[in-house]
Amino acid sequence: MLDILDLLLTTGFWAATLRMATPLIFGTLGELLCERSGVLNLGIEGIMTIGSMAGWMWVFQGGSLWGGVLVAAAVGALFGLLHSIFTVYLGLSQHVTGIGVTMLTSALSYFIFRMMLPDVTTPPKITPFAPVAVPGLSQLPVVGEALFVQSPLTWLALFLVALVGWGLYRTPLGLAVRMVGENPMAAEAQGLNVHLIRTGAVMAGSALMAVGGTFLTLSAFDAFYIGMTNGRGWICIALVVFASWRPGKALLGALLFAFFDAMQMRVQQQTVVAIPYQFYLMLPYVLSIVALIVMSRRAAYPKALLVPFRRGER
Numbered sequence: 001m002l003d004i005l006d007l008l009l010t011t012g013f014w015a016a017t018l019r020m021a022t023p024l025i026f027g028t029l030g031e032l033l034c035e036r037s038g039v040l041n042l043g044i045e046g047i048m049t050i051g052s053m054a055g056w057m058w059v060f061q062g063g064s065l066w067g068g069v070l071v072a073a074a075v076g077a078l079f080g081l082l083h084s085i086f087t088v089y090l091g092l093s094q095h096v097t098g099i100g101v102t103m104l105t106s107a108l109s110y111f112i113f114r115m116m117l118p119d120v121t122t123p124p125k126i127t128p129f130a131p132v133a134v135p136g137l138s139q140l141p142v143v144g145e146a147l148f149v150q151s152p153l154t155w156l157a158l159f160l161v162a163l164v165g166w167g168l169y170r171t172p173l174g175l176a177v178r179m180v181g182e183n184p185m186a187a188e189a190q191g192l193n194v195h196l197i198r199t200g201a202v203m204a205g206s207a208l209m210a211v212g213g214t215f216l217t218l219s220a221f222d223a224f225y226i227g228m229t230n231g232r233g234w235i236c237i238a239l240v241v242f243a244s245w246r247p248g249k250a251l252l253g254a255l256l257f258a259f260f261d262a263m264q265m266r267v268q269q270q271t272v273v274a275i276p277y278q279f280y281l282m283l284p285y286v287l288s289i290v291a292l293i294v295m296s297r298r299a300a301y302p303k304a305l306l307v308p309f310r311r312g313e314r
Helices: 004-008 011-036 043-060 066-087 093-115 141-146 152-170 172-182 186-188 193-222 232-242 245-269 276-294
Strands: none
Touching: 004 141, 011 043, 011 141, 011 152, 011 172, 011 193, 011 232, 011 245, 043 066, 043 093, 043 193, 043 232, 066 093, 066 193, 152 172, 152 193, 152 245, 172 193, 186 193, 193 232, 232 245
């Protein structure tokens, strides 16, 4: 049987945990921004998919890696705008619109990929981001190589956790975003444009979701293939609840799920007991559901979440 202690002391295990958490960090931060403004964005799974395809296609066609990240962010923001038009301005169902955006973006991703590369039978490869070592810290025993030799996008994700947390709780703009998610009528009474703030938050959040998707093609892997997001978007929605809509706890939730996921992969590879592999695949989801139930019982959700705002109505 696998020695769990030996696993926890393995450098590669912790490096994989942080790497696997990165797209979840981007996606959870993006969904958190949307929901903090009062808009549920169920389009996250599709936006991550089209972000992964758009960034990869840009690089495959000769563009730079960071250019691919910017293209993915722009595409994500565009579909965030589409989501906002229907939910913020027209007041339509956020659930139905989000599912529609996911279906549209997922299908569009595969359609564009096949249109651009009609004769491809195996996913073409690119040169992805190379891991970057932090001088001095990367030389530390055990944790050095695991935590301080990572992709630039991983460092960007960790930086954004701090930036989003600071922005939401230490700036007037963050106060405005939280206000329109809690009491949009009071925000309007203060002269704030509720529709504009919500639209901006959804576009920014969707851009982060798309960057989370493009991490998969530009850093974790070197190719785009159908189904590569593998439900990560839906996990991010659950992680927002787990985090009680706070960026710091969102980072903790992403790392927790990635820890379970990395562990099931190691256990599946090393155990000698004849257990169906599906059991190991479901472990991170089951454990995450348990953690979600425990952590979300006292979660304080934005009061205006899912509530459309119409000017002049009381």
